[in-house]
Amino acid sequence: MAGGHESSLRPTPADPLDPGGSSELGVDAAPQLSALRSAVRIGSTLDEDTTYAELIREVAGQVGGSAAVLRLVAGTLSQYEDVAGDPALLPAPWWTAAASQQVAGQTGDGSPRPVVGHAGRALCVPLAVPGHCYGVLVSAREETPFTEAETQVVAFLAELAASHVRHAREYDAVSGMVGKLQRALLSEPGRPHPNLDVAIRYLPAGQNALIGGDWCETVRLHFGRTLLVVGDVMGHGLEAAVDMNAYRSSLRYIASADLPPHRVLRQLDDLASDEPERRPATCLVAQVDPNRGQVTLASAGHLPPAVIDGAGRASLLRVPVGPPLGTGLGGYESTTYRLDPSQTVLLFTDGLVERRGEDIDQSLQRLADVGFDAAPAVDDVLDTTLARLDARHAEDDVAILAARLHHRSPPAHGGR
Structure with a gap:
């Protein structure tokens, strides 16, 4: 997909999952229950790298294709590093950069919305909590466009992972202060x-x-x-x-x-x-x-x-x-x-x-x-x-x- 034709970027509204049996769109509860099972496998540790690895593995398993995380470091997105699935399916970096800018430009009190491109076969989802953005999750596949329910599932898992990343960073910050105090005592x-x-x-x-x-x-x-x-x-x-x-x-x-x-x-x-x-x-x-x-x-x-x-x-x-x-x-x-x-x-x-x-x-x-x-x-x-x-x-x-x-x-x- 990295060499594919240029496509438009459009945000997709993300509704919360409804584990009770159906969503507003009337989709079957099975994919939602599967997403909840994936959720318990994300954030098993207070380690940021492990959380990202768990996220892309579960996303690729849920919707097929490939998934990767691009981290936001000093205001700049990193390159594709760890990838679950076929790296060739991921969109070209220019598309990811443009999608990320669109995500960053969204306003309002709600969470930033996923951006869909490449005829619906690529998703760029923010890894964000209120006040902080840690990067983006990119998911792509070769043939079938993402459905609305699949987009919601990916957005849900990305939001969950971002929450775990926040906890991991807060833990690291507290551990660092404790370590300095301990060294002073020793x-x-x-x-x-x-x-x-x-x-x-x-x-x-x-x-x-x-x-x-x-x-x-x-x-x-x-x-x-x-x-x-x-x-x-x-x-x-x-x-x-x-x-x-x-x-x-x-x-x-x-x-x-x-x-x-x-x-x-x-x-x-x-x-x-x-x-x-x-x-x-x-x-x-x-x-x-x-x-x-x-x-x-x-x-x-x-x-x-x-x-x-x-x-x-x-x-x-x-x-x-x-x-x-x-x-x-x-x-x-x-x-x-x-x-x-x-x-x-x-x-x-x-x-x-x-x-x-x-x-x-x-x-x-x-x-x-x-x-x-x-x-x-x-x-x-x-x-x-x-x-x-x-x-x-x-x-x-x-x-x-x-x-x-x-x-x-x-x-x-x-x-x-």
Whole structure:
């Protein structure tokens, strides 16, 4: 049709569908019921590209021939891209451009009307909602002209698709604002002392989320010590991220007093319990002291850490577990382990190991069974852990921190 003769453009009035059995034109209800079945297959996602693909597939299936969408970008129509049916049946671009201008020039309070051309064998239908036009739908076939009922069906599906496109764009706009706020909340952890190697990773669950309630933090203390913290606010989404930021801010303030881990948790719990709207959180605090070669740990309802020895064997450390933060119950205790430069401490949130329908002991055992190379770098420890536990397909957010003491060179004694 692209090479066919020139034809006049005429708007066709579009009446609403009447699913009750007949329209004002007295047409049979079967095509209208078929259109309603097509309608439920358009807008299955909040993705604009998918909506257009569903629209042209259903239109081509309803009236035969071919269908395509030309998007309106910066006031200009795009070229034919995705096409359902035979692209050769589509009218020449000059006709589509002229038809689109006629659609844009229509006035009145009602929806823009379809434009018919090429002896009734081509339709140009606006993809518009009040105040916005996203482009046009073009449908064409080779022989039989479109009937009035078919024109109404195509116009109905185009109007429905335009409504879904509006929702998709509104969703994208809101998601963009949420993403900016989430990135603002996700401040970088502090810097540990140079005598400690630390690596941190955060993996949000799902494709749309950027951050939830999982977090890691490092705080420099006096005498070369570093506080390592991992936490998990209950819930997901922006609300959990806001509470996560409150816990992190409180932690940095409390850590400045250089308290042992169990007292850090006690003060965090007191602050959180004074704010009824703040969500509870689990938390694991580890104070690493390179000078003494030890790590002191305390837990607020959090999973235990793992330690990886120089041969690459992983084991879980037993830590007294107190109630989650925000309950006001307190009752936290610390425990201390020896730590040498051949060992790597691994702190993580439950998204790393927990799987639906699996006992938590079994989940933790899968972590303990991960084999590591002998004395790997901390970044390699994280890469291996995330890969072996398939953390990128986890059902929950994952925050993980690996830390190891630097090897110390023996002091030079000279000739004495």
